[in-house]
Amino acid sequence: LKNIQIFSFFSFLALCYYTFKVSLETLFFTIPFCLLTVLYAVPFLSGFEKNLRQISYLKIIVVALVWAGFTVLIPVLDAGKEIELNTVLMLLQRFLIVVVLILPFDIRDVKYDAISLQTIPKKIGVEKTKKIGLILLVFSLVLEYLMPFSNWVKTPFMLFFFIAILLLMRAKINQSKYFSSFWVEALPIVWWLLLLGFDNFSH
Numbered sequence: 001l002k003n004i005q006i007f008s009f010f011s012f013l014a015l016c017y018y019t020f021k022v023s024l025e026t027l028f029f030t031i032p033f034c035l036l037t038v039l040y041a042v043p044f045l046s047g048f049e050k051n052l053r054q055i056s057y058l059k060i061i062v063v064a065l066v067w068a069g070f071t072v073l074i075p076v077l078d079a080g081k082e083i084e085l086n087t088v089l090m091l092l093q094r095f096l097i098v099v100v101l102i103l104p105f106d107i108r109d110v111k112y113d114a115i116s117l118q119t120i121p122k123k124i125g126v127e128k129t130k131k132i133g134l135i136l137l138v139f140s141l142v143l144e145y146l147m148p149f150s151n152w153v154k155t156p157f158m159l160f161f162f163i164a165i166l167l168l169m170r171a172k173i174n175q176s177k178y179f180s181s182f183w184v185e186a187l188p189i190v191w192w193l194l195l196l197g198f199d200n201f202s203h
Contacts, residue, residue: 026078033069036062057118060106064098086147093143100133100140100164101187104171104180111173126173133168137161152201156194163187 019027040052040062053059072091076083106119107126121129144157167184 022078026074029077030070030074033066033074036066040066057120060099060102060120063102064095067098068092068094089143089147093140093147096136096140096143097164100136100168101184103129103133104167104175104184107171107173108175108180126171130168130171134165137164137168152198153195156191156198159194160187160191163190 036052040059043051052062068091072087072094073083076087081087103120107121107129109119110121110126120132124132141157141161144154144161164187167179167187171179171184
């Protein structure tokens with residue numbers, strides 16, 4: 001916990017630095033997502049005893065929405081681009097992908113989460129959770145091919161897609177210490193590295 005607090009402190013310093021590098025208009029657009037992030041952690045419901053994380057099914061939606069907003073919507077608005085159909089499709093795809101990446105964590109935490117915290121695995125079981133994740137991944141793949149990207153973008157996504165399926169299917173309650181915390185957590189970085197590699201190769 002202490003290491004996390006130290007890391008969070010330096011992350012906060014970096015946040016303060018980069019805040020001054022972003023326009024006021026962009027910062028205004030981030031307010032709803034920042035508010036959701038705060039309410040996710042800070043108790044404000046039921047006599048200030050519950051936060052958004054402790055509301056059944058809302059946890060995964062809030063996390064996915066904030067990630068999708070900060071990685072798709074905010075960059076588009078900051079670049080001064082109009083929100084087109086492709087932006088909406090990418091926003092939906094990113095939302096679905098983050099939901100899927102959260103599932104291995106929720107499967108791992110089945111034995112730790114309180115009974116009142118009804119995550120998807122606790123509600124419907126591990127196997128059905130994996131099936132839902134698989135359906136969402138397939139849907140995200142369909143969205144990828146609805147967007148007019150070149151092959152150097154689609155190919156890395158296909159590789160990411162199959163790795164995500166592999167990790168989702170191998171997720172279990174008694175998983176290794178680093179399965180979710182490192183391998184699943186690293187998937188977006190792997191996707192980014194694949195994009196960089198294929199971009200350099202294509203040029």
